[in-house]
Amino acid sequence: MALIVQKYGGTSVGTPERIKNVARRVLETQREGHQVVAVVSAMSGVTDGLIKLAREISTDPSEAEMDVLLATGEQQTIALTAMAINALGGKGASVTGAQAGIQTDGVHTKARIANISPQHVHDLLDSGHVVIVAGFQGQTSGGRITTLGRGGSDLTAIARAAALKADLCQIFTDVDGVYTCDPRVVPDARRIPVISYEEMLEMASSGSKVMQSRSVEFAKKFGVKFEVRNSMNANPGTLVTEEDMSMESVVIRGVSIERDQAKITIRGVPDQPGNASQIFMALAAAHLNIDMIVQNVGLDGKANISFTLHKNDLAKATSTLNPVLAALPGVLLSADDGIAKLSAVGIGMRSHSGVAAHMFEALGRAGINIQMITTSEIKISVTVDQDVIAEAARVVHKSFKLNESFITT
Amino acid sequence: MALIVQKYGGTSVGTPERIKNVARRVLETQREGHQVVAVVSAMSGVTDGLIKLAREISTDPSEAEMDVLLATGEQQTIALTAMAINALGGKGASVTGAQAGIQTDGVHTKARIANISPQHVHDLLDSGHVVIVAGFQGQTSGGRITTLGRGGSDLTAIARAAALKADLCQIFTDVDGVYTCDPRVVPDARRIPVISYEEMLEMASSGSKVMQSRSVEFAKKFGVKFEVRNSMNANPGTLVTEEDMSMESVVIRGVSIERDQAKITIRGVPDQPGNASQIFMALAAAHLNIDMIVQNVGLDGKANISFTLHKNDLAKATSTLNPVLAALPGVLLSADDGIAKLSAVGIGMRSHSGVAAHMFEALGRAGINIQMITTSEIKISVTVDQDVIAEAARVVHKSFKLNESFITT
Numbered sequence: 075m076a077l078i079v080q081k082y083g084g085t086s087v088g089t090p091e092r093i094k095n096v097a098r099r100v101l102e103t104q105r106e107g108h109q110v111v112a113v114v115s116a117m118s119g120v121t122d123g124l125i126k127l128a129r130e131i132s133t134d135p136s137e138a139e140m141d142v143l144l145a146t147g148e149q150q151t152i153a154l155t156a157m158a159i160n161a162l163g164g165k166g167a168s169v170t171g172a173q174a175g176i177q178t179d180g181v182h183t184k185a186r187i188a189n190i191s192p193q194h195v196h197d198l199l200d201s202g203h204v205v206i207v208a209g210f211q212g213q214t215s216g217g218r219i220t221t222l223g224r225g226g227s228d229l230t231a232i233a234r235a236a237a238l239k240a241d242l243c244q245i246f247t248d249v250d251g252v253y254t255c256d257p258r259v260v261p262d263a264r265r266i267p268v269i270s271y272e273e274m275l276e277m278a279s280s281g282s283k284v285m286q287s288r289s290v291e292f293a294k295k296f297g298v299k300f301e302v303r304n305s306m307n308a309n310p311g312t313l314v315t316e317e318d319m320s321m322e323s324v325v326i327r328g329v330s331i332e333r334d335q336a337k338i339t340i341r342g343v344p345d346q347p348g349n350a351s352q353i354f355m356a357l358a359a360a361h362l363n364i365d366m367i368v369q370n371v372g373l374d375g376k377a378n379i380s381f382t383l384h385k386n387d388l389a390k391a392t393s394t395l396n397p398v399l400a401a402l403p404g405v406l407l408s409a410d411d412g413i414a415k416l417s418a419v420g421i422g423m424r425s426h427s428g429v430a431a432h433m434f435e436a437l438g439r440a441g442i443n444i445q446m447i448t449t450s451e452i453k454i455s456v457t458v459d460q461d462v463i464a465e466a467a468r469v470v471h472k473s474f475k476l477n478e479s480f481i482t483t
Numbered sequence: 484m485a486l487i488v489q490k491y492g493g494t495s496v497g498t499p500e501r502i503k504n505v506a507r508r509v510l511e512t513q514r515e516g517h518q519v520v521a522v523v524s525a526m527s528g529v530t531d532g533l534i535k536l537a538r539e540i541s542t543d544p545s546e547a548e549m550d551v552l553l554a555t556g557e558q559q560t561i562a563l564t565a566m567a568i569n570a571l572g573g574k575g576a577s578v579t580g581a582q583a584g585i586q587t588d589g590v591h592t593k594a595r596i597a598n599i600s601p602q603h604v605h606d607l608l609d610s611g612h613v614v615i616v617a618g619f620q621g622q623t624s625g626g627r628i629t630t631l632g633r634g635g636s637d638l639t640a641i642a643r644a645a646a647l648k649a650d651l652c653q654i655f656t657d658v659d660g661v662y663t664c665d666p667r668v669v670p671d672a673r674r675i676p677v678i679s680y681e682e683m684l685e686m687a688s689s690g691s692k693v694m695q696s697r698s699v700e701f702a703k704k705f706g707v708k709f710e711v712r713n714s715m716n717a718n719p720g721t722l723v724t725e726e727d728m729s730m731e732s733v734v735i736r737g738v739s740i741e742r743d744q745a746k747i748t749i750r751g752v753p754d755q756p757g758n759a760s761q762i763f764m765a766l767a768a769a770h771l772n773i774d775m776i777v778q779n780v781g782l783d784g785k786a787n788i789s790f791t792l793h794k795n796d797l798a799k800a801t802s803t804l805n806p807v808l809a810a811l812p813g814v815l816l817s818a819d820d821g822i823a824k825l826s827a828v829g830i831g832m833r834s835h836s837g838v839a840a841h842m843f844e845a846l847g848r849a850g851i852n853i854q855m856i857t858t859s860e861i862k863i864s865v866t867v868d869q870d871v872i873a874e875a876a877r878v879v880h881k882s883f884k885l886n887e888s889f890i891t892t
Contacts, residue, residue: 090539124559130499131563132570139569142577143562146555150533153552154540160548161541168551173626194626217582217603 076241077109077199081209081231084118085248086305087151090158093117096305097158097166099246100204104164109199111238113209113231114155116147137182141211141221145171148208148227155206167203169195171211172219176230178212184223185212187292190237207234225286232289236296243298245285246305251312252277252284254476255329259464262477266328267310270317273327273419276453280330280417290314317421325422325429326474331467333460335365336385336411337445338392342404343377350379352398360394362387366415366448366455376404380446382457385411413445414463417455418470430454436473442466485650486518486608490618490640493527494657495714496560499567502526505714506567506575508655509613513573518608520647522618522640523564525556546591550620550630554580557617557636564615576612578604580620581628584646585639587621593632594621599646616643634695641698645705652707654694655714660721661686661693663885664738668873671886675737676719679726682736685828685862699723726830734831734838735883740876742869744774745794745820746855747801751813752786759788761807769803771796775824775857775864785813789855791866794820822854823872826864827879839863845882851875 080103082096096112104110124143128135135143152168159166175191198205209227212220222229228245235243252274255263269277271294278287284302293300293314303311321327343349350369357364367381383391388411399405423429430447433454437444442465445457458466471477489512491505505521513519533552537544544552561577568575584600607614618636621629631638637654644652661683664672678686680703687696693711702709702723712720730736752758759778766773776790792800797820808814832838839856842863846853851874854866867875880886 090536093540127499127559127563128566131502132566134570135566136569139562139565139575139577142565142579143559146558149555149558150536150552153548154536156548156551157537157541157544160545161543166548168548170551170628219579 075107075109077111077238078103079111079113079231079235079238079240079243081113081227081243081245082115082305083227083247084115084121086246087114087155088118090154093151093154094158094161096155097162097164099305101159101162101164104204111195111199111205111207111234111240112155113207113227113234114148114151115209115227116144117151120147120150138218141182141219144221145208145211145219148210152206152208159204159206165203166206167198168206168208169198170208171230172213172217174207174234176212176233177215178220178222180214180216180218180220182220185214185220187212187222187229187233188215190233192237195234195238225289228285228289229292232293232296232298232300235298235300236292240298243293243300244311245300245302247284247302248304248306249284249302250304250307250309251302252314253328255467255471256331259331259467260329260471263471264477265310266312268313268315268321269327270321270421271314272317272452273421274314276417276419276450277328277330280332280415280419280453280455322422322425324420325426326418326420326476327422328419329467329471329474329476330417330419331463332415332417333463334385335382335413335415335457335460336388336409337380337382337413337457338388338395339378339380339408339410340395340399341376341378341406341408343379343402345371345375345377349402350377353379353395356394356398357391360390362391362394366446366457368446368448382413382415382446412460413457414460415455415457416463416466416470417453418474419453421452423452423454432473433470436469437466440465440469442469484516484518486520486647487512488520488522488640488644488647488649488652489655490522490636490653491524491655491714492636492657493524493530495655496523496564497527499563502560502563503567503570505564506571506573508714510568510571510573513613520604520608520614520616520643520649521564522616522636522643523557523560524618524636525553526560529556529559547627550591550628553630554617554620554628557619561615561617568613568615574612575615576607577615577617578607579617580639581622581626583616583643585621585642586624587629587631589623589625589627589629591629594623594629596621596631596638596642597624599642601646604643604647634698637694637698638701641702641705641707641709644707644709645701649707652702652709653720654709654711656693656711657713657715658693658711659713659716659718660711661723661737663736664876664880665740668740668876669738669880672880673886674719675721677722677724677730678736679730679830680723681726681861682828682830683723685826685859686737686739731831731834733829734835735827735829735885736831737828738876738880738883738885739826739828740872741824742872743794744791744822744824744866744869745797745818746789746791746822746866747797747804748787748789748817748819749804749808750785750787750815750817752788752811754780754784754786758811759786762788762804765803765807766800769799771800771803775855775866777855777857791822791824791855821869822866823869824864824866825872825875825879826862827883828862830861832861832863841882842879845878846875849874849878851878
């Protein structure tokens with residue numbers, strides 16, 4: 075007998091029929107001889123409806139009250155899911171975040187989990203219940219309701235699995251798992267059977283939004299092995315786990331792309347301490363998220379700094395920077411809002427040299443011009459013109475033979 | 484400075500605009516120098532929507548899970564109301580039933596309040612907050628969410644007022660208070676400024692459904708003085724309180740009517756112990772609510788038993804009784820589904836003789852035939868043909884001069 079934590083997102087519980095489907099899956103797992111905890115999100119649309127209501131009441135609703143309001147979405151789903159399990163002859167028991175012993179800090183709308191008391195859920199499991207836990211929510215030590223922010227239900231499932239010392243955590247979503255690339259862009263992309271936490275993190279941070287980085291980081295920190303699966307079919311998914319020796323045999327695990335990026339280049343910055351920090355401090359103060367940053371210093375001792383950000387933030391970024399740059403004579407700002415990012419990710423590149431060269435050569439052969447390049451230990455990212463990103467993805471995907479079978483299963 | 488508990492029902496918080504209106508009223512009360520606790524219901528329609536969802540999941544949803552589901556309705560309203568108060572520059576704090584320390588027994592969907600811990604709410608009040616409490620809900624000592632059943636939010640308000648030793652409890656609804664009769668039937672009906680708990684109970688149990696009897700009984704038991712007022716205007720309401728000497732000067736406080744009643748008469752029942760109980764045991768076993776019961780024994784030693792019930796229950800009652808009566812030879816059952824009940828209520832009738840005679844005489848003069856009569860210490864009820872109930876109400880209302888000013892204010 076294993077203890078399995080399953081998580082079902084808003085789409086998977088979006089209608090009464092789908093909730094019944096979740097109930098069937100959960101009970102199947104129990105009938106295979108396992109203890110099951112199911113973490114559920116709000117039905118899709120419910121949270122947006124509540125946010126709309128709040129905006130009609132107040133342009134700036136308090137975050138503490140938003141948490142009280144939004145937590146009702148998941149509370150509705152736990153009750154409905156438990157009813158569906160009971161209707162199928164099972165024994166379902168719903169628990170809210172607070173009842174499940176999920177204690178958080180007091181940072182409303184994006185609280186961090188501080189502690190989980192597993193006893194109540196263990197007791198319910200031991201008495202034969204399937205336990206349905208409200209995702210996304212907890213309470214402070216003072217008893218105030220909190221929510222965990224974006225991706226909060228994934229985090230609930232993974233933290234819950236850690237606290238219960240579960241044998242497996244399954245994240246059910248509306249895709250079959252993590253793919254070598256977005257199948258809408260690269261039709262022969264393949265499902266990745268096993269991926270390391272590190273690779274998953276790099277995929278998540280570079281456009282493959284199956285899960286928020288935060289949940290993957292938590293899983294890595296507490297060694298929670300989890301599977302990403304499709305709630306609408308019985309296909310195998312992607313197992314996310316510790317890196318092992320066999321993984322290095324695959325040089326590149328996957329390719330992720332991110333569109334709608336913009337690039338700002340600042341030329342002729344005097345190469346003196348403080349100039350770069352002045353620029354990025356101003357951007358941070360304006361709450362602008364910057365992604366890639368590259369800097370080169372020319373022979374004239376002037377630096378050229380380029381960085382990328384979402385194109386929706388471009389206008390705000392230039393208006394933020396103009397007064398800063400006015401104080402630096404001879405500095406020029408140029409902007410391009412038609413770029414995209416491509417990243418190749420794989421822990422195998424640690425032990426295989428020439429990976430970057432291989433990728434650049436493949437892109438060059440296809441006539442695709444590379445703009446910026448950044449690398450981390452297990453990722454190479456480049457920006458290209460937005461118009462050629464799909465072609466670039468297909469070229470890189472093929473050059474690393476990602477369309478062929480994996481050795482690992 | 485007084486401590487005032489206010490209760491706003493589902494219609495009063497039915498839209499964002501109405502929630503803002505509630506926030507304004509609550510803050511006005513606070514600015515007059517009082518501490519305010521507002522108990523709110525779910526927005527009208529929300530509870531029905533949730534019940535519909537549950538029925539799509541299961542034909543027989545567990546009552547414990549219904550409570551988890553339905554409690555979200557009030558939780559949404561407390562958050563929205565607190566936001567509205569904050570948006571007006573006030574300090575609102577929302578608390579769920581559990582957070583408000585409302586402990587109940589474990590009878591889901593119709594739990595009874597066992598205990599209220601007032602400390603948390605007192606602390607919030609003392610730090611200058613308006614406290615918004617979710618009506619209709621509590622939790623068991625084991626931490627399960629419960630709801631209090633019909634009229635539960637009124638009960639929350641009155642119990643909360645008792646626990647906080649509040650100076651006043653105000654029940655805001657969509658009418659101006661309790662009237663001498665339904666103004667749609669008797670156009671010159673007047674608002675009753677003060678009424679005793681006993682009179683309010685008799686009015687409630689005989690058709691004037693401003694509040695459930697349960698809440699009035701609770702208020703009486705714990706001596707909670709409360710006012711029924713209209714949330715949409717600033718009109719004075721009806722104060723419900725302990726009987727005092729001045730109240731007896733008014734013979735009849737009000738007239739209530741109840742339509743859609745049916746009457747069953749069973750003739751020729753041998754007047755022996757057990758026959759009547761056999762009949763009413765069978766009706767109780769079928770969960771049929773019986774209202775008035777009268778029995779007479781004739782010179783032949785046979786009893787005639789009549790009782791009233793809602794006309795929707797008539798078919799079930801006759802099919803329940805037929806097998807019982809088959810065992811009693813010579814017994815005949817007749818039914819009439821076109822009757823209505825009229826009740827005159829007033830503690831003054833205790834000390835004034837001839838009240839019943841006065842009422843019967845007025846009805847007789849108007850040519851209205853009286854069918855059944857029952858009396859209690861402070862109420863006289865009669866049934867009449869449904870077609871003449873409106874006229875009967877106007878005749879009785881006028882005969883007791885209820886259209887004229889009260890002495891009490």
